[in-house]
Amino acid sequence: MKVLIAVDGSEIAQKAFNYYFENFHREGNEVLVCYRSEQPDLPTIMFTGGASFPAEEIAKIMTEHNKKVNDMENQYVMACKNLKAKYKVLFETSAGRPGPGIIKLVEKECVEMIVMGTRGLGVIKRTVMGSVSNYVVHHAKVPVLICPN
Amino acid sequence: MKVLIAVDASAGAEKCCKWYFETIHKPENEVYIFSHAKKPDIPNSAFGGVAVLLAEEVQRTIIEHDCAVKELEDKYIELTKNEPGKITVTVETRGGSPGSSIVEKAGQLGVDVIVTGSRGLGTVRRTILGSVSDYVLHHAKLPVLVCHN
Numbered sequence: 001m002k003v004l005i006a007v008d009g010s011e012i013a014q015k016a017f018n019y020y021f022e023n024f025h026r027e028g029n030e031v032l033v034c035y036r037s038e039q040p041d042l043p044t045i046m047f048t049g050g051a052s053f054p055a056e057e058i059a060k061i062m063t064e065h066n067k068k069v070n071d072m073e074n075q076y077v078m079a080c081k082n083l084k085a086k087y088k089v090l091f092e093t094s095a096g097r098p099g100p101g102i103i104k105l106v107e108k109e110c111v112e113m114i115v116m117g118t119r120g121l122g123v124i125k126r127t128v129m130g131s132v133s134n135y136v137v138h139h140a141k142v143p144v145l146i147c148p149n
Numbered sequence: 150m151k152v153l154i155a156v157d158a159s160a161g162a163e164k165c166c167k168w169y170f171e172t173i174h175k176p177e178n179e180v181y182i183f184s185h186a187k188k189p190d191i192p193n194s195a196f197g198g199v200a201v202l203l204a205e206e207v208q209r210t211i212i213e214h215d216c217a218v219k220e221l222e223d224k225y226i227e228l229t230k231n232e233p234g235k236i237t238v239t240v241e242t243r244g245g246s247p248g249s250s251i252v253e254k255a256g257q258l259g260v261d262v263i264v265t266g267s268r269g270l271g272t273v274r275r276t277i278l279g280s281v282s283d284y285v286l287h288h289a290k291l292p293v294l295v296c297h298n
Contacts, residue, residue, distance in 0.1 A: 001172050019292065023150050023261070024173055113172070128287045137286065138278055143168065143296040145262075146286060 004032045004111040006102050006136065009072055012117030016147040017076070020115045021083055024145070030086045032109060033076045036101035037093040040065045069093060099135030106140060114144045151179045151260040155251045155285065158184075158221055161266040165296035166228060169264050173294075176233035181258055182225045184240040185250035189214040218242065248284025255289060263289050267297045 005020055007013035017033070025031070040061055043054050073091040080087035094101060106114060119130030129137070129146070137144045154169060156162035166182065174180070189210050218240045225238045243250050255263050268279030278286075278295070286293050 026172070026175075137295055141297050143165075143294055145292060145294045147292045148290055 001026070001028075001112045002030045002032065002110060003113045003115060004034055004102070004106055004109070006098075006114060006116040006132070007033060007035050007072075007076065008037070008098075008120040008132075009068065010117065010120040012147070012149050013120055015149065016115055016117040016145075017079070019147050020145070021085070024115070025083075025085065028086070030088070031080060032088045032090060032105075032111060033080065034089075034102065034105055035069065035072065035091040036096075036098035036105075037065075037069055037091065038098060039093055039095050065093065097135075098132045099139070102132070102136055103139050106142060112142055114140055114142060116144070116146060118146055118148045150175070150177075150262065151181070151258065153181045153183055153251070153255045153258060153260040153263050155247075155263060155265040155281070156182055156184050156221075156225065157247070157269040158217070159266065159269040161296075161298055162269055163224075163228070164298055165264065165266040166225065168296055169294075170229065170232050173264075174232065174234065178234050180229070180232075180234060180236045181254075181260065182229065182236065182238045183251065183254050184221055184225075185247040185254075186214070186218050186221070186240050186242045187247070188242055188244050214242070246284065247281045248288065251281070251285050252289050255291060260291065262292045262294060264294045264296065267295055 003020065005017050007017060042058050042061060069091055073089055077087075077089050080089065090105065092101075102114070105111070114136060116133050116136060117130075118128065118133055120132060122130045122132070127134075133146055137146060152169070154166050156166060191207055191210060222238050222240045229236045229238070241250070241254075251263065251265070263285055265282045265285055266279075267282055269281060282295055286295065
């Protein structure tokens with residue numbers, strides 16, 4: 001069975017990943033770990049004694065962001081290797097929202113089950129489920145395992 | 150792992166249960182297949198403003214209800230008779246909503262995950278997620294596996 005584990009940098013995502021392997025994984029399952037990262041907020045104009053296009057600032061933010069994503073990717077690659085699972089790690093930064101990105105990937109890769117946390121790095125904590133898991137559970141055409149903290 | 154599979158008389162619930170056993174189940178898992186049967190409406194009729202309980206009608210309603218309950222129980226016992234591991238089928242007649250019933254039962258049994266279909270016998274088709282699975286997702290403090298067909 002092909003399983004997609006949708007992660008972000010949060011602890012809940014990590015827990016969902018571990019939970020899947022401890023309780024649901026079967027030998028022979030192929031695991032896709034995906035992170036649909038949103039582009040970080042980039043400054044458009046900076047005023048330092050006259051308007052200037054903050055190319056340096058933007059480059060710095062993007063480099064930091066890419067490094068964080070790469071480190072996370074490596075971390076999950078190592079984890080999958082240690083668990084001896086058949087795996088693919090697909091980390092991508094895009095301008096689009098993560099929810100639709102995950103659904104598109106599920107369809108493209110013919111995934112049969114999705115695993116994700118109830119919430120991730122999002123700021124609004126009032127709701128039980130974060131916006132991305134909420135989107136995925138309502139739009140996925142395959143079983144979705146939602147893991148709370 | 151203790152698993153509660155929430156079912157009703159719908160084909161969706163049956164598919165969900167079958168899918169669980171084909172792709173997720175492990176012999177060491179303890180499975181509880183649970184269905185909340187709604188308390189039957191006891192008919193009464195008014196004769197010139199005086200309510201009269203029709204004993205025969207009432208008896209018939211109760212017998213029909215008990216038959217439906219037994220049918221559902223038998224269906225799932227038959228479905229799972231060849232599966233390894235401890236499997237218990239319970240159909241309980243309760244008041245209150247199916248959603249809260251499921252969450253309560255899950256708490257009572259101390260299960261580790263709730264498996265539910267995305268929709269069951271409900272009539273409102275506009276929504277993607279039925280009211281019961283929606284309730285369970287938002288109120289269970291456990292991992293929930295929602296099986297879309």
